[in-house]
Amino acid sequence: MQRRTFLLLPLLALPAAAIGREKIVGLPCEGCDAVFVGQPAQIPGLARIAPAGEPGEPLQLRGQVLDAAGKPAAGIIVYAYHTDAAGDYPPLAATRGTPAQAHGRLRSWARTDADGRYGFDSIRPGGYPGRKDPQHIHLHVIEPGLRTYYIDDAVFEDDPRMADPAIRSQLQHAANRGGSGITRPQRAAAGVWRVQRDIRLGMNIPGY
Numbered sequence: 001m002q003r004r005t006f007l008l009l010p011l012l013a014l015p016a017a018a019i020g021r022e023k024i025v026g027l028p029c030e031g032c033d034a035v036f037v038g039q040p041a042q043i044p045g046l047a048r049i050a051p052a053g054e055p056g057e058p059l060q061l062r063g064q065v066l067d068a069a070g071k072p073a074a075g076i077i078v079y080a081y082h083t084d085a086a087g088d089y090p091p092l093a094a095t096r097g098t099p100a101q102a103h104g105r106l107r108s109w110a111r112t113d114a115d116g117r118y119g120f121d122s123i124r125p126g127g128y129p130g131r132k133d134p135q136h137i138h139l140h141v142i143e144p145g146l147r148t149y150y151i152d153d154a155v156f157e158d159d160p161r162m163a164d165p166a167i168r169s170q171l172q173h174a175a176n177r178g179g180s181g182i183t184r185p186q187r188a189a190a191g192v193w194r195v196q197r198d199i200r201l202g203m204n205i206p207g208y
């Protein structure tokens, strides 16, 4: 899936101390350093991405992280970022030199609880304007003290762009990193979407 193209540019400008804690695996991983930028000291199990008042349909992303043996993995950090409801990231000129520079302003971190569960409250992102890429939420895993890597984006089965055979084919040949990212949106409440994106640690991650 298409990733933001200006990720190559900003990292040189970031404070060196903010980069490179856990080892980055699953290479190539353009922009993976950004998972450390602005990472808060305290990370909740349920984190908010889009601020209150952000235009768009409310969306609850939930999931359970399992280790290679299928046991719930506690204390794993899941990092997520996505476009706004119109499918846009902010222009680089608007975020240069800020923590939002690499992945935009709609980003956050959640840490799994004892049952391996994590969650984000946000809005449903739009697909990139003028392109065929489906709506998506980029996801990375940070295994504290060990490693970090990106996994397959969360995408939405009911997204009209997912009906495009070319897109489907592309997804089917995706690496299935961390397990499937294809979710089936349900209504959690009136006007609120809920999707489940479970994660299997290390699955199909080169060099894991």
Ligand SMILES: [Fe+2]
Residues within 6 Å of the ligand: 002, 003, 004, 082, 083, 136, 138
């Ligand atoms: Fe994206």
